[in-house]
Amino acid sequence: MLWIICLFLLTLLLLLMKWKNRKFAKIAQQLPEPSFTKLPILGHAASVWGDNEDLMRSLEQLGRDALANGGIVSAWLVSKLVIAVADPDMVEMVMKGCLEKDDLYKVVRELIGYGSIFAPVSIWRPRRKILAPIFAPKTLNSFIPIFSKQSDILLDKLQGDVDNGDVSIFDKVTGYSMDSVCETTLGTEVNSQSQPQHPVPRSFALFCKLAALRMVRPWFHSDSIYKWSSDYPQFKSSAEVLKQFVRKIIISRRENLRKSDPIQKVIKVQSLLDLLITSEGGKGFSDLELQEETLVVVLAGTDTSAVGASFAALLMAKHPKVQEKVYNEVIDILGDKPVQAEDLLKLKYLEAVLKESLRLYPPVCLVMRNPTQDFTLAPGVTLVPGLTVLIHIRALHRNMKYWGGDADTFRPERFLEDPPTHPFAYIPFGKGSRMCLGAEYAMMSMKTVLASLVRRYRLLPPTAGFGSGELPTRCEIMLKHVGNFQLQLQLRK
Template sequence: MRAFQILGRDAFNRDGMTSVWHANRFFTVVADPIIADVILKSCLEKDDIMKLAQLLTDNGSIFAAVSIWRPRRKILASHFNTKILNDFVSVFSKQSEILITKLKETLDRGSFSVWNYFTTYTMDAVCETSLGVQVKSQHNPDQPFLKAFEECCDLGSARMVQPWLHSMTVYRHLPQYKRYMKNKYFICDFIKKIVQSKRKDNELHQISDMNGDQYTGSDGVKSLLELLIKNSNFTDKELQEESVIMVLAGTDTTAVAASFTALMLSQHLDVQDKVYEELREVFGDSNRAVEPDDLSQLKYLDAVVRESLRLYPPVPVITRKVERDVALPGGVTLIPGCGVVVNIWAIHRNPHYWGDDAEEFRPERFLDSALKHPAAFMPFSYGPRGCLGYRYAMMALKSALASLLRQYRLMPDNESYATVKREPLRLKFDIMMKDVNNFRLRIESRN
């Protein structure tokens, strides 16, 4: 992660761009939103380095070639509408209540890592809303599906930053490859069985409708997978690929964002107090479940989440491949063959767009004024290939935090923290950006 930080600051002094060699590949590093806007709208193909992720995702649209991504995105986009997302809030609320219950065990333990609690929350919420299954990882943190995903992510990120492992000819002979594929087969077999089961359920629905019978299938909210089976012509293989993407993208990104936001609130108690006052205005003394209308009223909480995402975007960089000449502002032209790293971490801290206090955590900046450029804030990517699940992630995040902060006060891991100078968080990069100290904090009951 330190390399991205150094390159970002170097780009600030070079009109928003710098360059670097990664093994035998030349990359242009961008830290200016105006330049990033041009690149992310002109260069839609992911850089070849991202093909390493396809060992798990195959042709899942997030990493797929444009020819595969474009038609799939049109179908997927229609299933992230407001009505469907609002239906998911009941699931987020239910899983948040389990999260609150599980956190009770930490009340007398002092400092602890909140990471595993948010990871299991997001895994359960994502699997129920995306796949229509309850994996109950909050009740069992060693749940095999969760562990298989975690190990694939760890192995994949380690390979990505070690160029000598990029060659499949080399990698397939290493023990890491065998471990990776063992976990991949488990994940794919798990999802394949779910797809087949949901496909069969849909066929029974159709038969019941034809016969005028009342079908008593799965109750409650329809998952994205069930909706795709009903409304699209995706094959089982395509459904499996997109299901892997939904779980991969939905679990880690939301867990990282929630963990950083909780950490920031534990270190900025004045901000946390303002969030709590807003929650009291919306919910009063009630411990009722969060509803869709509540989320739209939580303006300050929304600003807090956005400020956390600005300083600590879960995916700190985006890579793209240049396939034709691309003229950039300032007279520079990118030529085919080079790669581009859009440094989101640096763009979000560029003082020209965020002011002299760009390094500070100040949620009010999202309430005081509009963005100076649309691409100055891109925590979930930007442009035609921007993340479809952005609103989904924000709703899952705010639902969990709204439930959590009504019950608990988040405190810094060190009791003397308030009397000493704050040090910048130490960060690491393993596909997602994470805290080196694993998001440690303390909680106190508000009752």
């Protein structure tokens, strides 16, 4: 008798889901599906099970399927319809017409609350007006000495790894990036480069890994269900370590600014946090809002810069001729003097190498948006509220229609010769009104550390080599290298 009741309830649930998703089903019927196996109830969700490497392989295949079908494909995550796009025209329409970030990003709310990177438009828009002036070129240029100082510390820390086998450049660069971001954003020296077991970078890495897995597991989207999972205690504790770290600094900086001489405040305000505290006459953000926004800057800034610079370092190790061209340019422009703001503008080939690295391995390889009203994406395809549009940046950057037949090949010269003119063909930091405010900050930080690194060390492949194919990756919100960015170092003579 019990099994009959269960069967009846399951049938009722399926009928209810089908009725509720009838609008989405009509849209899905007009679009090609990915090459994944589609199962009853689960849809294509089973294809994203597994660890972070399995997840990345599925996402890469989703991108290839989209490119093979005119830049668009649809998939079901249980009852959630996801439409993946990898065509610049469609991406432009979505980024301009859908400003709301997807509900899947709620999984990171445990850490950043309503930080503007994923906040609803009603919260993002007024905060953006306060945040935008903070990232003025004059402010960013004043941070170059900090980037240069932290780069020197990194180079000294790498000295013991010279001619000593494989080293994870990512672990080292993350320390540089964390220290640089904390000093420029919070006005605080964390010294994580001197403390390999520092709890802040370790907690950040763990949180990102768990959040990425939670995002693609629909049954864990509910907080009440996720609290029963084995991952939840670590997810919660890692977020708390980061929040406590930032909270203490905010309280201290606000108090120090309050006690300082009003005449001297202009001189003493140096970090982004100081500028935010004093914005709009000191009434710009509450302590909680400061915590949310500084966490966004610290965490996104740390990982974006570390991932971007590390992939560029691996690619230079894999392509020694490219590396030597970068080295020669750095020596011609910098010699042996510290990096200055005006020097970064002259490092054209290094910038092309970094851009090409960001094209092939964008740190943020996916962006998800929610339509708030009906609008036509392509002939016969009308998006409606409730579905998810996934902008597949990794696939977009490999669209042969715009990047040519060698779209999968590392060739920095393309950015010096004739890169695509479509404004949405290349978007490593997003595009449009919700583009990352820290894009220029990240580029300056990455160029500084790469110029310093190549000037002192020759980057060589790891012991096992790179192989002839692509660098294997995994997804932890940010794109990561499966081999943890290992290479070898040789001191330049």
